[in-house]
Amino acid sequence: MAQKPSIPKGTRDFGPAEMARRNYIFDTIRSVFRLYGFRQIETPAMEQMSSLMGKYGEEGDKLLFRIQNSGEKAAEAPEKGLRYDLTVPFARYVVQHREELQFPFRRYQIQPVWRADRPQKGRYREFYQCDVDIIGTDSLLSELELVQIVREVYSRFGIRVSLHINNRKVLAGIAEVIGEPDKITDITVAIDKMEKIGADKVNEELLERGLSREAVDKLQPILRLTGTNMQKLDAIAALLAGSETGTKGVEELREVFRLCDGHTQQDNSFRIELDLTLARGLNYYTGAIFEVKALDAAMGSITGGGRYDNLTGIFGLPGVSGVGISFGADRIYDVLCDLNLFPAATGDSTQLLFVTFGQAELQYALAWADRLRSKGVNTEVYPEPAKMKKQMGYADANRIPYVAVVGENEMQTQTVMLKDMQTGEQHPVTLQQLEQAFS
Amino acid sequence: MAQKPSIPKGTRDFGPAEMARRNYIFDTIRSVFRLYGFRQIETPAMEQMSSLMGKYGEEGDKLLFRIQNSGEKAAEAPEKGLRYDLTVPFARYVVQHREELQFPFRRYQIQPVWRADRPQKGRYREFYQCDVDIIGTDSLLSELELVQIVREVYSRFGIRVSLHINNRKVLAGIAEVIGEPDKITDITVAIDKMEKIGADKVNEELLERGLSREAVDKLQPILRLTGTNMQKLDAIAALLAGSETGTKGVEELREVFRLCDGHTQQDNSFRIELDLTLARGLNYYTGAIFEVKALDAAMGSITGGGRYDNLTGIFGLPGVSGVGISFGADRIYDVLCDLNLFPAATGDSTQLLFVTFGQAELQYALAWADRLRSKGVNTEVYPEPAKMKKQMGYADANRIPYVAVVGENEMQTQTVMLKDMQTGEQHPVTLQQLEQAFS
Numbered sequence: 001m002a003q004k005p006s007i008p009k010g011t012r013d014f015g016p017a018e019m020a021r022r023n024y025i026f027d028t029i030r031s032v033f034r035l036y037g038f039r040q041i042e043t044p045a046m047e048q049m050s051s052l053m054g055k056y057g058e059e060g061d062k063l064l065f066r067i068q069n070s071g072e073k074a075a076e077a078p079e080k081g082l083r084y085d086l087t088v089p090f091a092r093y094v095v096q097h098r099e100e101l102q103f104p105f106r107r108y109q110i111q112p113v114w115r116a117d118r119p120q121k122g123r124y125r126e127f128y129q130c131d132v133d134i135i136g137t138d139s140l141l142s143e144l145e146l147v148q149i150v151r152e153v154y155s156r157f158g159i160r161v162s163l164h165i166n167n168r169k170v171l172a173g174i175a176e177v178i179g180e181p182d183k184i185t186d187i188t189v190a191i192d193k194m195e196k197i198g199a200d201k202v203n204e205e206l207l208e209r210g211l212s213r214e215a216v217d218k219l220q221p222i223l224r225l226t227g228t229n230m231q232k233l234d235a236i237a238a239l240l241a242g243s244e245t246g247t248k249g250v251e252e253l254r255e256v257f258r259l260c261d262g263h264t265q266q267d268n269s270f271r272i273e274l275d276l277t278l279a280r281g282l283n284y285y286t287g288a289i290f291e292v293k294a295l296d297a298a299m300g301s302i303t304g305g306g307r308y309d310n311l312t313g314i315f316g317l318p319g320v321s322g323v324g325i326s327f328g329a330d331r332i333y334d335v336l337c338d339l340n341l342f343p344a345a346t347g348d349s350t351q352l353l354f355v356t357f358g359q360a361e362l363q364y365a366l367a368w369a370d371r372l373r374s375k376g377v378n379t380e381v382y383p384e385p386a387k388m389k390k391q392m393g394y395a396d397a398n399r400i401p402y403v404a405v406v407g408e409n410e411m412q413t414q415t416v417m418l419k420d421m422q423t424g425e426q427h428p429v430t431l432q433q434l435e436q437a438f439s
Numbered sequence: 440m441a442q443k444p445s446i447p448k449g450t451r452d453f454g455p456a457e458m459a460r461r462n463y464i465f466d467t468i469r470s471v472f473r474l475y476g477f478r479q480i481e482t483p484a485m486e487q488m489s490s491l492m493g494k495y496g497e498e499g500d501k502l503l504f505r506i507q508n509s510g511e512k513a514a515e516a517p518e519k520g521l522r523y524d525l526t527v528p529f530a531r532y533v534v535q536h537r538e539e540l541q542f543p544f545r546r547y548q549i550q551p552v553w554r555a556d557r558p559q560k561g562r563y564r565e566f567y568q569c570d571v572d573i574i575g576t577d578s579l580l581s582e583l584e585l586v587q588i589v590r591e592v593y594s595r596f597g598i599r600v601s602l603h604i605n606n607r608k609v610l611a612g613i614a615e616v617i618g619e620p621d622k623i624t625d626i627t628v629a630i631d632k633m634e635k636i637g638a639d640k641v642n643e644e645l646l647e648r649g650l651s652r653e654a655v656d657k658l659q660p661i662l663r664l665t666g667t668n669m670q671k672l673d674a675i676a677a678l679l680a681g682s683e684t685g686t687k688g689v690e691e692l693r694e695v696f697r698l699c700d701g702h703t704q705q706d707n708s709f710r711i712e713l714d715l716t717l718a719r720g721l722n723y724y725t726g727a728i729f730e731v732k733a734l735d736a737a738m739g740s741i742t743g744g745g746r747y748d749n750l751t752g753i754f755g756l757p758g759v760s761g762v763g764i765s766f767g768a769d770r771i772y773d774v775l776c777d778l779n780l781f782p783a784a785t786g787d788s789t790q791l792l793f794v795t796f797g798q799a800e801l802q803y804a805l806a807w808a809d810r811l812r813s814k815g816v817n818t819e820v821y822p823e824p825a826k827m828k829k830q831m832g833y834a835d836a837n838r839i840p841y842v843a844v845v846g847e848n849e850m851q852t853q854t855v856m857l858k859d860m861q862t863g864e865q866h867p868v869t870l871q872q873l874e875q876a877f878s
Contacts, residue, residue, distance in 0.1 A: 005490060005531045005754040008519050011483035013532055015539065016546070019479040035812050037789035037819035039837070040458040044450035044565050045484060045521075045551065046504075051444060065485075067504050067521070069555040080447050082484075082506070093452055096444045100454065102836035104822060107455070112484065116508040126483050139822035141801070148809075262802075263809055315444040350476035362580070363701075370587075370702055373474050380476035383543060383578035397541035398478070 010117070010125030016398075020349075021342050022128075025157075025329050026110055029130045032152045033108040036145055038132050041107050043089040045114075049079030055088045055284075055314070063115045082114040086131040087284075087311070087324065094135055095315035103136025103320075110329075122299065122331060131305075133324030135312075140252060142323045143288050143307070144259040150292055150303060151270050153327065158341045160268065160295040161302070164275035167253050168285045168306070170236060171276075173246015177239060178218040180211050187211070187219070188279035194223065195277065222276065229257060229274040236276065252287055284308040290325055297335045303327045351438060353400045354381040354416070355391040361406040368404070368416065368431055377438040395421055404434065449556070449564030455837075460781050461567075464596075464768050465549055468569045471591045472547040475584055477571050480546050482528040484553075488518030494527045494723075494753070502554045521553040525570040526723075526750070526763065533574055534754035542575025542759075549768075561738065561770055570744075572763030574751075579691060581762045582727050582746070583698040589731055589742060590709050592766065597780045599707065599734040600741070603714035606692050607724045607745070609675060610715075612685015616678065617657040619650050626650070626658070627718035633662065634716065661715065668696060668713040675715065691726055723747040729764055736774045742766045790877060792839045793820040793855070794830040800845040807843070807855065807870055816877040834860055843873065 007013065014022060030040075046067050053061055065082040083089050086109045094101065110130045117123055132149060134142040147163060154161045171191070175184040186209040190202050197205075199220075206216050222239065225232045233253060240246030253274065260272055278289050287307030294302055305325030312320045336342050352372065354365035365381050372379045380400070382391045395403050404416035410428065418434065419426035429437065446452065453461060469479075485506050492500055504521040522528050525548045533540065549569045556562055571588060573581040586602060593600045610630070614623040625648040629641050636644075638659075645655045661678065664671045672692060679685030692713065699711055717728055726746030733741055744764030751759045775781050791811065793804035804820050811818045819839070821830045834842050843855040849867065857873065858865035868876065 005535045006487060007483050007531075007535075008485050008487060011485060013483070013536065014481040015536065016478035016480060019481060022481075023479070034788045034817050035815070037792075037817055037839075039455035039788075040462070041455060042453040042458060042461075044446050044452070045553070046447050046450060046565070048445060048447060063508075065506050065508060067506055069502075069504060092444045092446075096446075097452065097454065102833055104833075106819070114484070126485070134822070137822045141805070141820065141822040144805075152812075259805075263805055349473045349478075353476070366580070366583075366698075366702055373591075376474070378473050378476055380545070381580065383573070383576045383580040394541055394543075400476075 008125070010119035010123075012124060012126070021336070022329065022333065024342065025332055025336070026128075026130070028156050029153055029327055029329070030108070030110065032149055032156065033130075033132050035152070036106075036132075036149055038106045038108040041090075041093060041109055042111060043083065043086075043093055043109070045082055045112075046080045047083055047089055047092065049081045051092050051315075052081045052084060052088060056084055060084060063117055065114050065116055083111075084115055085113050086111060086129050086326065087133070087308075090131065090133060090135075090324075091311040092315055094320070095312050095317040098317060101136075104134055104142075105136055106132075106134050108132045122334060124330060128329040130327040130329055131324055132326075133322055135322035135324075136320055138309075138321040140255050140259065140288075143256045144263060146290065146305065146323065146325050147256075147260050147272065148264055150290075150325065151264050153303075154292070155269065157332065157336060159297075159302075159332070159335055159339065161270060161292050162295055163270070163272045164278045164291045164293065165253065165256065165272060166275050166278040166289040167249040167287055168279075168289055169245045169249025169252065169287060170240065171249075171279060173240040173243035173249055174219070174222055174276075176243045176246060178215040178222075180215045183209065183211055183215075191223070191277050192279040199223065225276060229272070232274050232276070233257070249287075256288060280304060280306065284311050286310060287321075288323060294335045294339075297338050299331055299335055299338075301328070302331045302335060349378050350380050350398065350400045351378045352380070352402045352404060352434075353391075353395045353398075354379070354404045354406060355388070355395070356382065356385050356406045357388070357408075358385050361385065361408075361411060364411050365404070365406050365416075368406075368434070371431060372435065372438065375435055375439065377435075447564070449558035449562075451563060451565070460775070461768065461772065463781065464771055464775070465567075465569070467595050468592055468766055468768075469547070469549065471588055471595065472569075472571050474591070475545075475571075475588055477545045477547040480529075480532060480548055481550060482522065482525075482532055482548070484521055484551075485519045486522055486528055486531065488520045490531050490754075491520045491523060491527060495523055499523060502556055504553050504555055522550075523554055524552050525550060525568050525765065526572070526747075529570065529572060529574075529763075530750040531754050533759070534751050534756040537756060540575075543581075544574050545572075546574075547571045561773060563769060567768040569766040569768055570763055571765075572761055574761035574763075575759055577748075577760040579694050579698065582695045583702060585729065585744065585762065585764050586695075586699050586711065587703055589729075589764065590703050592742075593731070594708065596771065596775060598736075598741075598771070598774055598778065600709060600731050601734055602709070602711045603717045603730045603732065604692065604695065604711060605714055605717040605728040606688040606726055607718075607728055608684045608688025608691065608726060609679065610688075610718060612679040612682035612688055613658070613661055613715075615682045615685060617654040617661075619654045622648065622650055622654075630662070630716050631718040638662065664715060668711070671713050671715070672696070688726075695727060719743060719745065723750050725749060726760075727762060733774045733778075736777050738770055738774050738777075740767070741770045741774060788817050789819050789837065789839045790817045791819070791841045791843060791873075792830075792834045792837075793818070793843045793845060794827070794834070795821065795824050795845045796827070796847075797824045800824065800847075800850060803850050804843070804845050804855075807873070810870060811874065811877065814874055814878065816874075 067080040112128050172184050190205045237250045285306035286309040289306040291301045292303035307323035309321045356362045356365050369379045369381045403419045410416050415428040418429045506519040551567050611623050629644045676689045724745035725748040728745040730740045731742035746762035748760045795801045795804050808818045808820045842858045849855050854867040857868045
C-alpha cells in the first residue's frame with residue numbers, strides 16, 4: 001500500500017523560490033563575514049553526547065536529539081547527538097585542533113542545528129544558525145567588529161534594528177551588591193524573562209528561587225533605570241562602585257560604547273541600547289551580551305551572542321577568551337517576508353527556454369542551447385515538443401524571462417522567435433543576435 | 440574533569456583551507472547545474488523512518504541512523520531517521536508537493552547524507568551529495584543533459600573521466616534470454632561485483648543465488664563482449680532480439696549515444712563507454728544507468744545515477760518518470776588533491792591586515808579599515824598592538840597577501856607602510872593610494 005508522505009514535525013522542505021530567498025540571506029551574511037576577514041569552518045552534524053550534555057542547562061539537555069545506528073541495540077549504541085548550536089561544537093573544534101590554529105582565530109560557520117523543542121510559529125526543530133566568533137583575544141575591538149557586522153548585515157537587508165548590549169560582569173556586580181552573589185544564574189534567568197512575563201512575575205520567580213525579599217527590593221531600581229545609554233551607565237557605575245567585578249563590567253561597556261561611537265553610525269535604521277534586563281539563558285557568557293531586534297516586526301531576537309572566557313575550558317583548554325554572535329536565518333527570513341524586503345531578483349536563474357513543435361525543431365534548439373550555454377547563458381530546452389500552452393505555462397510558472405520559439409519557419413530562416421515573457425513582445429532573431437542579447 | 444574532545448567516528452571537521460576547497464567544488468557543480476536551468480531545493484536532515492525503510496535494500500536498512508528525543512523513552516520515540524541519500528527524500532518531496540510543482544521539474548540538491556557504514560578511506564558516515572534530477576518526462580534529452588553536465592563539470596575541474604552507460608532494460612532482457620527472468624535482481628547484484636571480485640566469484644555467487652548452471656553459462660559471452668560501443672550494441676541487439684524489454688533497452692541506448700554524438704565532444708579528457716557490467720546496487724533504476732570514473736585516479740565511482748520510472752510510486756504517485764545523477768563531493772575532493780588540480784586561488788579571502796604598535800595606531804588603523812571595507816575590501820585589523828613578529832606570523836599563517844603597518848611615523852605622515860607578503864617589498868602609501876591599490 002502506498003505511504004502517505006510527510007516529514008517529521010518541526011522540520012521543513014524548501015522549494016526553489018524559498019531556496020533563492022534563503023540563499024540571498026546566507027550570501028549576504030557570508031559576504032559581510034568575509035569583509036571582516038572571517039574564515040569558514042564546518043563541523044559534523046553529530047557530536048559525542050558527552051560534548052553536548054550539560055552545556056545548555058537542564059532544559060537544553062532534554063532538547064537534544066540522540067542518534068543510534070539501526071543495526072545496534074539501544075544499550076550498545078555509542079552516545080551521539082545532533083548539534084544543538086554552533087558554539088559548543090566550535091569550542092570543541094578549537095580545543096581539538098589547537099595545534100593547527102593561529103590565534104586570534106576568526107571563524108564563521110553557517111549550518112543547521114536541531115532542537116527537540118515544541119514546534120510553533122518561528123520555532124523549528126531544524127534551523128540554520130550563522131555564527132561568527134573571534135577567539136584568542138580579549139581585545140574589545142572584537143566587540144566593535146561584531147557591532148559593525150550587525151549594522152552592515154541589517155543595512156544590506158534594509159531591516160531597521162536596535163542592538164541591545166549588556167555585560168555579564170555588570171549582572172554579577174548587581175547580584176553582589178544586592179547581597180546574593182551566589183544567585184547570579186537565578187537572577188539572570190529571571191531577568192531574561194522581564195520582557196515576556198513582566199516585573200511582577202519576575203519578582204515572584206526570584207522569591208521562589210530563594211532570593212530574600214530585601215534582595216528583590218534592592219533589585220527593582222536597577223531594572224527600571226531610564227535615560228540615555230550614558231546616563232544609565234553613570235547611574236549603574238555609582239550603584240556598583242563597591243563591586244570590583246561590576247565596575248570592570250561598566251568599564252568594558254564604556255569602552256565598547258566609545259568604540260561604537262567612533263566607528264558605527266547610529267541613525268534611524270540602527271541604534272545601540274544599553275539593556276540591563278538582557279541576560280540570555282545560556283550559561284557561558286562572561287562579558288558583553290548582545291541581542292538584536294527588528295524595529296518594525298514583532299519577532300523577538302534575530303541575532304544574539306556575547307563574550308565567553310571559559311567556553312573551551314570544559315574541553316580542557318582554559319584561559320581562551322572569545323566573543324561571537326549568531327544570526328538566526330529563519331527569523332530573518334520571516335522578517336524580510338513580513339516587511340516585503342526581499343529583492344525582486346531573488347528568483348530562479350534560467351534566462352532562456354527553448355520551446356519547439358517537433359523532433360526536428362528540438363534538434364535545432366539543442367544546438368542553439370549548446371552555443372548559449374558555452375557563452376554562460378543559463379538555458380533550458382523543453383524536453384518534448386508538447387503543446388504550446390503547456391510549454392509556455394512552464395516558462396510562466398518558473399518565471400523564466402525569455403522564451404525562444406522554434407517552428408518550421410524559424411528553421412528555414414535560421415532564426416528563433418524571441419519572446420519577452422513580461423511584455424509579451426516578440427521578434428525573430430539570429431543566433432548571433434541571441435548571443436548578443438544575453439551577453 | 441576536562442573532557443578530551445573528539446568527534447564520532449566516520450565524521451570530519453573542515454577547517455578554513457578545506458572549506459575554501461570544498462566551496463570551490465560546490466560552487467563549480469552548482470554553477471553548471473544552473474547553466475542547465477536546474478532549481479535548488481532542500482529537505483530536512485531527518486525523515487520519517489517509514490519514508491526510508493525498505494528503499495535501500497536489507498543492507499541499506501541496517502545503515503540508517505535512527506533519531507530520538509533525549510526526553511523520550513525509546514519505546515515512545517517517533518520513528519525518525521537521518522537521510523541516507525537525496526533521491527528518496529526528493530521522491531517524497533515531489534509526491535508531497537505535487538500540487539505546487541510544474542512538471543517536468545528540474546531540481547538540484549546539495550546536502551549531507553548519513554550512513555552507518557564502517558568508516559574507511561574515502562568512505563565517511565557523513566558526506567555530501569550533489570544531486571540533479573529531471574522528473575516528469577521520459578524524454579531521452581534528459582539523459583543527454585546529464586551527460587553534458589558530467590562533461591562540463593569535470594572539464595571545469597580538469598579531471599579526465601570516462602562515463603559508463605548501461606540500461607536496466609538490457610539487463611532485464613539478458614535475464615529473460617538466459618531463462619531466469621525472475622532473477623534480475625540477483626543477476627544485477629552479482630554483475631555489479633564483476634570488477635571487484637572477478638568472473639569466477641561472480642559465477643559462484645550466481646549459482647549460490649539459485650541460477651541454473653545453464654543460465655550462468657549463457658550469461659558468460661554477454662559479460663565478455665568487446666569492441667566499440669556500437670559494435671557491442673549491435674551484438675547485444677542480436678542476442679536480445681527475442682526480448683521486447685531488452686530490445687527497448689537497446690533502442691534507448693542507441694538514441695542516447697546518437698544524442699551524445701551530436702552534442703558532447705568526446706576526446707582524450709572525456710569518453711563515453713557502454714558498460715554491460717554496470718548495474719549498481721540500488722533497486723530503483725528502470726532505464727539508463729550512469730557511472731563516472733576518473734581516468735587518472737584509483738577512486739571508484741565519483742558520479743552515478745540513472746532513470747527510475749517507479750520511484751514516486753512508493754509514495755502514492757505512480758507513472759512519473761525521472762532521471763538523475765549524484766556527484767560525490769568528497770571523492771571529487773580526494774581526486775582533486777591526488778592530481779593536484781585545486782586552483783591556487785582557493786585560499787582564504789582576507790586581502791589586507793593592519794598591523795599596529797600601540798593604542799593610538801590601533802585607532803588610526805580602525806578608521807582606515809572602515810574606509811576600505813566600505814569599498815568592499817576584505818580587511819582585518821590585528822586586535823592588539825602585539826609584537827611585530829606575532830602579527831606578521833598571523834598574516835603568514837592565514838596567507839593574507841598584504842599587510843599595512845602603522846607606527847608613529849606613518850601616523851605623522853598620514854600613511855601606512857604597505858607590505859607585499861609574497862615579495863617582501865614595502866613602501867608607504869596614502870589612504871587614497873591604498874584604496875586604489877585594491878579597487
